Amino acid sequence: LAKTTQPISMDSYEGQEVNITCSHNNIATNDYITWYQQFPSQGPRFIIQGYKTKVTNEVASLFIPADRKSSTLSLPRVSLSDTAVYYCLVGVFKAAGNKLTFGGGTRVLVKP
Amino acid sequence: SAVISQKPSRDICQRGTSLTIQCQVDSQVTMMFWYRQQPGQSLTLIATANQGSEATYESGFVIDKFPISRPNLTFSTLTVSNMSPEDSSIYLCSIFGGSGTEAFFGQGTRLTVV
Numbered sequence: 001l002a003k004t005t006q007p008i009s010m011d012s013y014e015g016q017e018v019n020i021t022c023s024h025n026n027i028a029t030n031d032y033i034t035w036y037q038q039f040p041s042q043g044p045r046f047i048i049q050g051y052k053t054k055v056t057n058e059v060a061s062l063f064i065p066a067d068r069k070s071s072t073l074s075l076p077r078v079s080l081s082d083t084a085v086y087y088c089l090v091g092v093f094k095a096a097g098n099k100l101t102f103g104g105g106t107r108v109l110v111k112p
Numbered sequence: 113s114a115v116i117s118q119k120p121s122r123d124i125c126q127r128g129t130s131l132t133i134q135c136q137v138d139s140q141v142t143m144m145f146w147y148r149q150q151p152g153q154s155l156t157l158i159a160t161a162n163q164g165s166e167a168t169y170e171s172g173f174v175i176d177k178f179p180i181s182r183p184n185l186t187f188s189t190l191t192v193s194n195m196s197p198e199d200s201s202i203y204l205c206s207i208f209g210g211s212g213t214e215a216f217f218g219q220g221t222r223l224t225v226v
Contacts, residue, residue: 031212032211032213032214034213043204043206043218044204046113046214046215049214051212089213090213091213093208093213099145099157099160099170100157100213100215101157102154102156105154
């Protein structure tokens with residue numbers, strides 16, 4: 001899997017938009033970009049996945065520029081319950097030997 | 113998405129003993145993955161469990177310490193053997209989601225060794 005770099009932590013306030021940028025300079029042609037959310041004492045939860053341009057679902061949006069060397073997860077109008085660790089992964093299961101390699105993630109703290 | 117159930121959700125064990133963690137998936141899957149997450153750390157892959165063959169272990173993990181069973185396409189167990197306090201972690205099972213790097217995880221088993 002391509003190496004990713006993301007901020008260690010971010011603070012925000014309820015109702016604000018949170019944007020987390022992940023750098024992945026050595027992304028391969030077939031690689032996908034996937035984000036996971038992990039609450040304390042729970043397993044990671046798949047949030048969103050994209051290949052290029054913009055992807056939106058009921059939880060978040062994922063912005064991917066044309067060169068795909070970075071991506072931005074956008075969480076609209078966060079609430080206290082969005083406090084979690086967010087992981088960015090880049091790759092394709094089969095090409096990666098069917099493994100996921102998690103980096104350090106971004107710890108997001110939403111304040112009242 | 114798949115439903116993955118892990119048992120137990122948490123346990124406190126004496127050092128030197130063993131604990132077997134169960135993982136049940138609501139669909140048939142070829143591969144199941146076991147991860148460890150030490151306190152405050154990210155996830156580390158322990159091994160990949162394929163039905164009908166021996167599990168494949170990652171560097172730093174050995175079968176004697178973490179024996180894995182995979183009796184059918186919906187179930188797997190991970191045993192943490194001869195436990196020490198350093199084994200205190202959250203253990204998670206996971207399956208492939210179908211595309212890219214999409215995956216689904218169980219809720220984890222929080223193990224404390226005293």
